[in-house]
Amino acid sequence: MPDSAVLGHDAPAEQAAPDAAVFVALYTGHVLRAGLRLGLPDALGDEPASAAELADRMGLDPRALRRLLRALVALGFLDRTADGRYAHTPRSQLVRADDEFGRSLAAFATNPAVEQAWHGLAESVRTGRGPFAAHHGTDFYTYLSGDDGLSTAFRTAMRAGEEWIASSEIEALAQYASGTVVDVGGNRGALLRELLMCAPRARGILFDLASVVDDPDPELRSGALADRCELVAGDARESAPAGADLYVLRAVLHNWDDETAVRILTNCARAGRPGARVAVIEMVLPEEATPSPMAAVSDLDMFVLFGSGERTESEFVELFRRAGLDYAGSRPASGLTHLMECRIPS
Numbered sequence: 001m002p003d004s005a006v007l008g009h010d011a012p013a014e015q016a017a018p019d020a021a022v023f024v025a026l027y028t029g030h031v032l033r034a035g036l037r038l039g040l041p042d043a044l045g046d047e048p049a050s051a052a053e054l055a056d057r058m059g060l061d062p063r064a065l066r067r068l069l070r071a072l073v074a075l076g077f078l079d080r081t082a083d084g085r086y087a088h089t090p091r092s093q094l095v096r097a098d099d100e101f102g103r104s105l106a107a108f109a110t111n112p113a114v115e116q117a118w119h120g121l122a123e124s125v126r127t128g129r130g131p132f133a134a135h136h137g138t139d140f141y142t143y144l145s146g147d148d149g150l151s152t153a154f155r156t157a158m159r160a161g162e163e164w165i166a167s168s169e170i171e172a173l174a175q176y177a178s179g180t181v182v183d184v185g186g187n188r189g190a191l192l193r194e195l196l197m198c199a200p201r202a203r204g205i206l207f208d209l210a211s212v213v214d215d216p217d218p219e220l221r222s223g224a225l226a227d228r229c230e231l232v233a234g235d236a237r238e239s240a241p242a243g244a245d246l247y248v249l250r251a252v253l254h255n256w257d258d259e260t261a262v263r264i265l266t267n268c269a270r271a272g273r274p275g276a277r278v279a280v281i282e283m284v285l286p287e288e289a290t291p292s293p294m295a296a297v298s299d300l301d302m303f304v305l306f307g308s309g310e311r312t313e314s315e316f317v318e319l320f321r322r323a324g325l326d327y328a329g330s331r332p333a334s335g336l337t338h339l340m341e342c343r344i345p346s
């Protein structure tokens with residue numbers, strides 16, 4: 001017998017449950033951020049642990065922690081064992097301290113200055129001005145020099161990210177790597193290191209901001225590659241090292257608006273010898289189709305931080321044209337990136 005009959009009133013009319021996905025999505029970021037701020041991914045070791053054990057280990061309120069853990073399980077971030085203990089999933093493993101790449105990206109994304117910028121997204125969609133500069137009153141790279149926390153988070157994420165080079169990217173570049181190769185905005189030089197190892201006759205120039213080239217990959221400063229590599233500090237918006245045969249720009253142009261990106265490319269076009277190549281490695285958005293969630297979020301991330309964005313191939317081709325470069329075509333360089341090849345006119 002249904003309960004309603006026992007209680008003496010009619011059962012409510014059958015009602016379709018609302019699709020909760022949108023509400024869950026709105027709250028998911030709060031839940032993940034709380035877990036990260038508390039250091040849960042590290043407190044939970046390789047062995048599953050109960051809520052009480054974790055609360056004890058972390059000095060937290062056991063009932064409140066149980067709720068957070070339950071939500072993290074429901075959202076697919078943690079697992080729960082048959083005996084009710086909590087365990088890592090591949091997702092939560094990604095943001096443990098021993099995974100430098102995932103952890104540093106999470107630390108960067110949850111940095112207060114970055115979060116404040118994301119809070120300004122709606123207003124920036126109204127104005128078209130990137131939220132980071134609108135909120136902090138200066139551009140991202142200038143701001144970095146005055147915020148040690150953000151600077152460390154960004155540099156750690158970049159350092160971990162640059163070591164995450166697909167071998168297919170190096171293979172694609174290696175065929176052009178003869179003579180002198182300049183890595184423009186090459187960070188600490190991980191890509192240049194791999195490229196010089198693949199191309200034993202090539203010489204390299206690592207070109208980045210002074211604060212970055214001051215602390216290069218040890219192989220480039222004093223290791224086996226040091227005699228084939230020069231470290232040059234400078235501003236790619238002003239100039240590029242002269243006379244090279246290949247200029248590589250990997251994940252650089254997406255940090256800049258069109259005017260600045262054209263200026264950087266023009267500086268390479270003027271600096272290189274006639275016939276030299278400019279190789280641009282970037283994520284490329286589809287012209288019409290909906291991008292993957294990763295590409296769409298990365299595009300907005302570039303807008304939030306730099307007032308720029310990811311681009312379609314035709315948008316890149318227009319930048320190359322404006323910089324006076326001859327576009328020779330593109331090919332996939334990794335699962336996420338394309339290599340676009342340009343020539344400096346002879």
Ligand SMILES: C[S@@+](CC[C@H](N)C(=O)[O-])C[C@H]1O[C@@H](n2cnc3c(N)ncnc32)[C@H](O)[C@@H]1O
Nearest residue numbers: 162185186187208209212234235236237250251
């Ligand atoms: C997103 S990171 C990409 C780093 C590296 N190319 C890679 O693929 O991992 C952008 C790089 O551009 C550098 N950069 C920023 N402003 C610059 C400027 N004005 N001139 C030269 N490099 C700059 C940053 O220091 C950083 O290393």
